[in-house]
Amino acid sequence: MFKSKDKWSLVPESEFSVNVWEHEIVLFNQLTQDTHLLAKPVDWILEKLKYASLTLDELTESAIRENLFPNDSDCSLAMINFVNSLLQIDVVEVQSNE
Amino acid sequence: MKTYSVKTGPFHSCLSTSLSSVITSLELLYPGMITDYQDDFYDFHIKLSTPQTIRRWLKPQVVFFFDGKKPFKPLPLDQAFPMFEWGLNWCISQHCHQYLIIHAAVVAKNDKALVLPGQPGAGKSTLCAALVHSGWRLLSDELTLLSLSTGLISPLARPVCLKNESIKVIQEFAPEAVFGNVVHDTVKGSVTHVKAPNESIDKVDIPATPLWVVFPQYQADSECLLNDKTKGLSFMELAKLSFNYNVLALTGFNALSQLVETSGCYDLRYSRLEEAILSLDNLVS
Known part of the structure; x- marks a missing residue:
């Protein structure tokens, strides 16, 4: 299970090409040469992590501030699911910060 | 064996064959696109022939050659023209990355x-x-x-x-x-x-x-x-x-x-x- 202090970042040296069509994101990972069909707000998460490593709480708070998520009890779980899906396809990595 | 030039869209194929079923089908289905061999650049060099074995007489087969190599197993002789078509599809799909x-x-x-x-x-x-x-x-x-x-x-x-x-x-x-x-x-x-x-x-x-x-x-x-x-x-x-x-x-x-x-x-x-x-x-x- 991920911890709240864990820092999330893009996999080093990775480069992505992204198409955004309504709620769909088609992402081409130039490092792995894989193509993935994802959903919004994955493009927003990638943009955030491009400039800094962030914790889940920081990502979630930022998403609420920018009205991507409603401020309710489900938003943390939603963010975990999104970053975990990016972890599964080797787009992001997580570093324990304890 | 006779050699033909087959022009299909942007591709120019050199086809050598003596199989009458292939030649007849080409003349019927590729009108104006097949001519006698010309000294030219070809994208694909294809040969369709029968194996030089007992298979020439017993359950005869056809072999597809691409640049002198055999990328496929032989097929029954009556499938020679479909084999040309499928083989040409393969040539294009495997080589034309423009x-x-x-x-x-x-x-x-x-x-x-x-x-x-x-x-x-x-x-x-x-x-x-x-x-x-x-x-x-x-x-x-x-x-x-x-x-x-x-x-x-x-x-x-x-x-x-x-x-x-x-x-x-x-x-x-x-x-x-x-x-x-x-x-x-x-x-x-x-x-x-x-x-x-x-x-x-x-x-x-x-x-x-x-x-x-x-x-x-x-x-x-x-x-x-x-x-x-x-x-x-x-x-x-x-x-x-x-x-x-x-x-x-x-x-x-x-x-x-x-x-x-x-x-x-x-x-x-x-x-x-x-x-x-x-x-x-x-x-x-």
């Missing part, structure tokens, strides 16, 4: 192209054959060649391959069409090839701009339904149906992105050709 090549039929009206991608059995060749005998121009029934440099689709105007029940369906739909021999017991069942209409052959050097991507699916007794398909799903299916998307990597991604971005994407379910054609005519009008 195109993003998609497993799709493609037809055009007023040089605007409608791409019909689909797995075998989806009904794309049947629908393609019906469309090109209803006023559409044939670009290809099997290989959509999306130019990486221009984003346009290059025509091939080669014969349309029909299988099993589709043969009778198109014989009834377009009795004026020119059919090759029906060859039975191939890996695809019974197959035949239908000559491209003359107007399509005449315009084989004129590329078309892709504007629509329609994923057809034949379903017995279904009413005709043309529905929007999301661009993300369309992209992923097209990538899966491409022969060289992975080879082209980022270049392939960019080419496919442009195709999907600039095209309307749809799912088409149909059972009756007339309804499907009307639906597609309405879409592009």
Whole structure:
């Protein structure tokens, strides 16, 4: 299970090409040469992590501030699911910060 | 053995064969595209011949040579022409990476192209054959060649391959069409090839701009339904149906992105050709 202090970042040296069509994101990972069909707000998460490593709480708070998520009890779980899906396809990595 | 020059769209093939069934079929189905050998540059050097073994007499076979190598196992001799067609598809799809090549039929009206991608059995060749005998121009029934440099689709105007029940369906739909021999017991069942209409052959050097991507699916007794398909799903299916998307990597991604971005994407379910054609005519009008 991920911890709240864990820092999330893009996999080093990775480069992505992204198409955004309504709620769909088609992402081409130039490092792995894989193509993935994802959903919004994955493009927003990638943009955030491009400039800094962030914790889940920081990502979630930022998403609420920018009205991507409603401020309710489900938003943390939603963010975990999104970053975990990016972890599964080797787009992001997580570093324990304890 | 005689050597021929076969010009199919942007490709120039050198074909050596003494098999009369192949020569007869080429003369019937590739009018104006086959000439005697000329000292020229060829994209593909193909030879179709019988093995020099006892197989020459006992259950005779045909062997497909590409650049002197045998990429496929021999087939029964009566499958020589289908083997030429399938072999030429293989030559193009494995070597011509100046195109993003998609497993799709493609037809055009007023040089605007409608791409019909689909797995075998989806009904794309049947629908393609019906469309090109209803006023559409044939670009290809099997290989959509999306130019990486221009984003346009290059025509091939080669014969349309029909299988099993589709043969009778198109014989009834377009009795004026020119059919090759029906060859039975191939890996695809019974197959035949239908000559491209003359107007399509005449315009084989004129590329078309892709504007629509329609994923057809034949379903017995279904009413005709043309529905929007999301661009993300369309992209992923097209990538899966491409022969060289992975080879082209980022270049392939960019080419496919442009195709999907600039095209309307749809799912088409149909059972009756007339309804499907009307639906597609309405879409592009």
